[in-house]
Amino acid sequence: MRRDRDEWIVGRTATRTFVALPAAGARAVELLRQGLGVAATAEVLRAETGEEFDVADFVTDLAALGFVARIGDRTLSDTEPPRASLPWLRPHHVRFALHPALPVLVGALLAAAVAVLVRRPDLLPGYRDLLWSPHGSLVLLAGAAAGWALLYAHELAHLVTARAAGVPGRMRLGTRLQFLVMQTDISGIEPAPRRHRLTAYLAGIALNLSVAAVLVPVLAVTGPGTTAHRLLAAALLIALLPLPFQCMVFTRTDLYFVLQDLTGCRDLYGDGLAYARYVARRAVRLAPAAGKAAAGTPDGTAGGTADPSLRLPPHERRAVRLYSAVLVVGTAACLAFMAAVTLPADLTLLIRAARGLGPGHGLAGNADSAAVLLTLGGVNLLWLHTWWRGHRARRAAARP
Known part of the structure; x- marks a missing residue:
């Protein structure tokens, strides 16, 4: 547990799962770790803050994150921690x-x-x-x-x-x-x-x-x-x-x-991407053909879609909105450079290397062509394999 501004970062290093909790949530975790039951924890929080807390639902959420080892006499199953590289290194x-x-x-x-x-x-x-x-x-x-x-x-x-x-x-x-x-x-x-x-x-x-x-x-x-x-x-x-x-x-x-x-952002990339998508949808809905009826309302909605950055603290909101602009411009520039320069250059080199193979090009020519195919072609095939593996893993994680 670590305090971070007005919140606490709470989690397990073994499973690499962390969440940001308000002070009351961090206090509840501390009381539960001391061995207090759900009712006793709720009573202590009520006495300290004067507010009511649904500690039972909170414990259910903690259990879903893998933070709870035991409820009563029942031991909860634990998720297997991710494999570490060089585990012998202490x-x-x-x-x-x-x-x-x-x-x-x-x-x-x-x-x-x-x-x-x-x-x-x-x-x-x-x-x-x-x-x-x-x-x-x-x-x-x-x-x-x-x-x-x-x-x-x-x-x-x-x-x-x-x-x-x-x-x-x-x-x-x-x-x-x-x-x-x-x-x-x-x-x-x-x-x-x-x-x-x-x-x-x-x-x-x-x-x-x-x-x-x-x-x-x-x-x-x-x-x-x-x-x-x-x-x-x-x-x-x-x-x-x-x-x-x-x-x-x-x-x-x-x-x-x-x-x-x-x-101090929790997920700068994820929040920035969500805000960029919101701005894009809003721009489409506010296009001249859509008419003035699609204009955003004071609560930050556009066509029924709420501004996702409004749920963030002010310091995060500013950072996320600025980062979203960097994200969009940078991504567009990278993809444009790939389409205009990198991809044509790679294809040209690979085609030349393929044509440079054969008995009429000598030992040195064949060696150069083979080296280009092995190095450049191998890197591109490795990229495709790695991307597909990551894509499948993300799809599997998104399934209910």
Whole structure:
């Protein structure tokens, strides 16, 4: 349990189920945990607040969430907790991840790297650094290997930091619009202190920045034009490339969870999506053809549909409405870029690679084509598989 403004965050870390309760609800949970029965809990709440509470219905709701172990002599069945990644990793193994000195160390590494770049601006990476070899197959395969290794390390940083806070955590593949991502579910971090929560959210970004900061001075002492220098420059760029993606908060990146925490919103994405849909429906109903009869009423309704943001506290309402605009514009821009650039480029490369296979193209030509098909085609097939698996899971969860 953790107090958050006028509410309390209450839940179970093992099942990663958390809810926001008013003060009276949190007090009821506390009394029930002490062993008081339903009637006794209701009596204490009446004496403390002067109000009547239906504690029996409240207990029923808690039981549906898996928060109740026993009612009388009857033991309730428990839901199986989600499987954790690296279950052998214990909090005491990784307690260092929450040490206050760690952010200072990361800051010192970044400061040193910036100082080197100020003296040696020629070390700033550019897209040509990725093309470290004239053989496209080598560039693709090495880039894919380095990118996935760094991605795993990024998510491992989230897992380690959350585990240090006592949260199991689970790493798995997922999709964000047209992007294939690896994500770490650290649900259960909600009752932790804010410093621990923000550290867990930002651990992946800190890992990328730390890797880049270490590579900069190493790159500075490596001979320009050598293979080692070219490989280090490519690794530096690969470490930095995921960081702009983190600014796309409309895809629920690491910075999205930081934003959600700082604004005090419970479900910034879900509430923002609901508000965007409400605005879209209202715009359709208020179109000139619909006439003035469809105009919204003072209570925030439009054609019988209530504004979902009105049920939120004022500070959440403002954040949700602003985020909904970012969500709509960002999603539209991403999908438009995919349709205009990414998809045509991928199809062109795949078609060229397919045509480049055969006895008339030599060993090098066939190797390059096979590498493109394996790398690019494999990523797209993995995206489709991951998206379909997530879609089926969401449909199964929505069934009554």
